Amino acid sequence: MSENDNSVNIHSEKNRYHHGDLRTALIDEGLKLINAGRADALSLREIARNAGVSATAVYRHFPDKAALLGALCLEGHVRMAGAFERAMASAAPGVEAFSAMGRAYVRFALAHPALFRLMMAQTTGPVPAPPPLAGAGTGADSMQMLVNAIDGLFGADTPPAAREARRLQAWSLVHGLAMLMLDGQVPADPALVDAVVDARIL
Template sequence: MSGNDNTVNIKNEGRRYHHGDLRAALIEAGLEELQTKPPEEVSLREIARKAGVSATAVYRHFPDKAALLGALCLIGAEQMTAAFRDAMSGISDPRKAFEAMGRAYVRFALANPSLFRMLMTHKLEEGTPWNARLGELDKALSGLLPEQASDEQRRVRQLQAWALVHGLAMLMLDGQVPADEALIGQAVRVYFA
């Protein structure tokens, strides 16, 4: 290091760590933790260790574990929305796009079981309607319902569709039915056909 160099390198398990964005590093470490642990077993201390910082550094960005889990939920919701969009991209038929979205929901749950469970159990802010989680579903559904469908008819249809794919995802996650790609396609296709 030269006499004019005021930088510090922190080494962590052989990796160079640079504090460009500690909040993002903590979120990334939290998502890694959720790949192997349920949300209730995620440890702030372990997340800090993975990010290469002291446990107290976490509190500069998150006042408690609930705040960090809330941030992880926001990222998970963005990832799930991206999975929906990817699944529906390039599909012009509204029914086929809707089916693709249903399959993507189940696949996301199977690929991210802890994150998915946390997303579905995380309490929304007071006053947020339950269907706020389903913006993409609402868009996809609008192409299938008649223009004269009432708001109530739309809400019921949305709930029916969500209940089907969520129930299928949970049955597969809990080992009640096999996590089989063909079965996912058949269950979603039968319902929306």
């Protein structure tokens, strides 16, 4: 490769990402790759190649694979939160809102299986118990939104131990159904999701 070739590559790379969107482009490429396979098969070099940049450019944003996986996990939670918000937009607070969110949870998992598994693997420890409805709204963390919706079912006067048990029961319902469908134990049938995810049974 000649010196001129190097100059063209560097110039092209700077032109493509002169607005500072390389990090976003790398995350988008990572999401495409894990949607087509498994997160543990991700290659930073392959992502760089697909994005049309050098491996060095990738390492400026993500020093290693773990850093990229963490960024993909965070992006997954943002997207799941968006799915929750859209599902709840026309639902009444309480039972209807949780049912809508629960169905969105399962559908997100089915639509993005590798990303969903990554998100669950990257979650460490229990989700903290916030005050009811704290932190809700656009941009809220998806797991925080789920906790808020569950707490909203039972009210602030429910004893903490009972609220925690019910929270786990509700999360187990949607997460268990998602995993059963992802693992092929039950059919990934949208009608079955609608029938099973019903907060009135809690």
